[in-house]
Amino acid sequence: MRLILLSLAFSSLFLSLQAQAQQDFKTQVSTLSPYVRYHFEAQALDSNETTFKHANGDYFPPASTLKVITALAATIKLGDDFRFATRLRQSNTNYSIQFSGDPSLKTRDLKTLLLKLKQRGVTHIRGDLWLDDSAFDGFEKATGWPWNAIGVCYSAPSSAINLDHNCVPASIYSRKKGNTRIYVPEQYPIHVENKSITVTKQQQETQHCELDLQARHENRYVISGCLLQRKQPLPLKFAIQDTKKYTQRMIYRILNQLKMTIDGRVRIGKPSQRGQTHTIAIHYSKPLPQLLSKMLKKSDNLYADSLTKTLGRVSFHQAGSYRNGTAAIKQIIESTTGVSLKQAKLVDGSGLSRDNRIAASTMLSILQYIYKHDAQLQLIGLLPRSGVSGTLKYRRSLMRSPIKGALAAKSGTLYGTHNLIGFVYNAAGVPTSTFVQYITDNFPSQAQRDARPAPLTVVEQRFYRQLIEQARLTQ
Known part of the structure; x- marks a missing residue:
């Protein structure tokens, strides 16, 4: 009887603490910008039971979290032995x-x-x-890609002929006389016209001037605007427009x-x-798991979109494209996992397009499937670890204990969008829950941008600390 009473008391305390933590979290979420849409949810992996949920919407731009679905579809359809x-x-x-x-x-x-x-x-x-x-x-660029970023390498086009990651490194130097100098290694066949000038901090603020890049035909680029006086060169990377x-x-x-x-x-x-x-001769890429590791850890858009088009080509026996590639992803996922993507709007496989949309509940179902079949899929181990590797290594909210190392997750960021999906590990290194953090339309005020730590950082820390605490209490 005493053990039963102690168990009931512990359960009551746990639920009370959980309720108080969720109320504190809701208060913290209110510090984000007033028109923000969000969905925070966690589910136990052993029961699919929802252990945490605070949301004002369900349909969001997935950004780079879409790469998890692309990786799943590629693993199912192409297999571990696939090589380009x-x-x-x-x-x-x-x-x-x-x-x-x-x-x-x-x-x-x-x-x-x-x-x-x-x-x-x-x-x-x-x-x-x-x-x-x-x-x-x-098309080599999907609809909805940001037009003002087409010259930078994360927006490099996906072509049948990809070379050198469709990206050229360069650098720009400020000069005391007010002009600038651009250096492009001579082995790269591109042309850069330089119209930029060097300015002081005061001149930059007065002229409302920054460095601008225009990408033109036949891999010609124009750099204009202002570069703040600096001792070291500023690294640049140009996305090849005509691969x-x-x-x-x-x-x-x-x-x-x-x-x-x-x-x-x-x-x-x-x-x-x-x-x-x-x-006469064949060059093979590394096998699929190594390609997916780079795609997920580095959030590589070119890898994701090349695999998407390949899925279209293999599935429908025709030249691959964004259209048939995303159709193939939907078909593969639904026929194999039973998770329907009919209501999802997918226009690429990288998540770079602002036109992509998916329900947070759908992504949770995808994560549950990955966990249940990861002995065959081996995908969870390819995800970045919080504060340790990949795109999560330097994410401010994830760099300290107890969050550091406790999440295997994929981030996704667009203008106003801050997403994270993945798995929570307990102290024994066993995944216990899956989670979705979808935030969009978050446009902080100047005071919020100046705050340290930033409100978004605090929200994320509160959310993941609570999930990690749940994992430890239920261990």
Whole structure:
């Protein structure tokens, strides 16, 4: 009888503390911007029971949390042995490089392919060299991508011909005379026009001036505006706008480096079939789990969208696109997991588009499925750990005990959107619950932006501390 009474007393205390914590959390959420929409929810993994919920909506832009669904669909459909393949082929006097949308392909990989041709004694190509881009079709940027970010590398286009992550590193230097200097390594075939100037802090505030980037045709860029006087150069990264032109120019450089000549041209497109075609050499990417690890830990948009288009190509036996890729994701998820995505609006696989929408309840169902089948899927271990790895390593709300290391999760950020989904671990290192944090339309006032710690940081800390405390009390 005494044990029963003690158990009841403990349960009553636990529920009382839980209720008080939830009330404190609701008070803290009210410190966010007045028109914010949010959904905080946690479910026990052993029972699917909701252990925490505070929400004023259910339908949100997922941002990069969508990558979890893309990873799940890719694992189900493509399998762990999947690798992107880039093939060098020959047909009579013509050669072709058959691209597959490999987001990890480097210039050195193409050089290795052509070197194998040279090692066969071919130093003079009597026909054309085709860059076969037929694996994908349609737009290389999805609808709803931010137009003002197309020149930066997280918005690099997804093409059948991806090379060097479709991204060129550069730097800009301020000068005392008021002008600036831009440095682009000479091996990258892009052109940057510099119209920017160096200013003091006071000049910057008076002129309301900042550094601007315009991306134009044929990988031409214009830098304008103001750069604050600084001792060290400012690193820049330019997203390649025309991946085919970029690769075409790189191929000419490689041929020159290898002292190989060509009678015809380096052409874009699929060559017509004339005579027998055979494969000379193949470059393979790393296997799917390693691709997914980078996609999830680094929140790599190019990897996610290349896999999305590949899912469309494999599922429907046609050139991959955003349209058939997202249709394939919906079909794969529903047919395998039983979770319907019919009400979800998906236009890419990376979550970069502002047009994506999904219900928080749907994402919780996806996470529950991943947990129950993770012995086969092996996806949870690919997620970043709070305050330890990937995009969560330096997230302010997750860097200290007890939150540090206690979450395996995927973040997602767009303008006004701050999401996090994943799993909570107890002290024994066992996942005990899954959670969704979806916040959108959060536009803090100047006073909120200046506050330290920021209101959003405090909200997140309160939420995850409560979930971790629940995990420890129920261990």
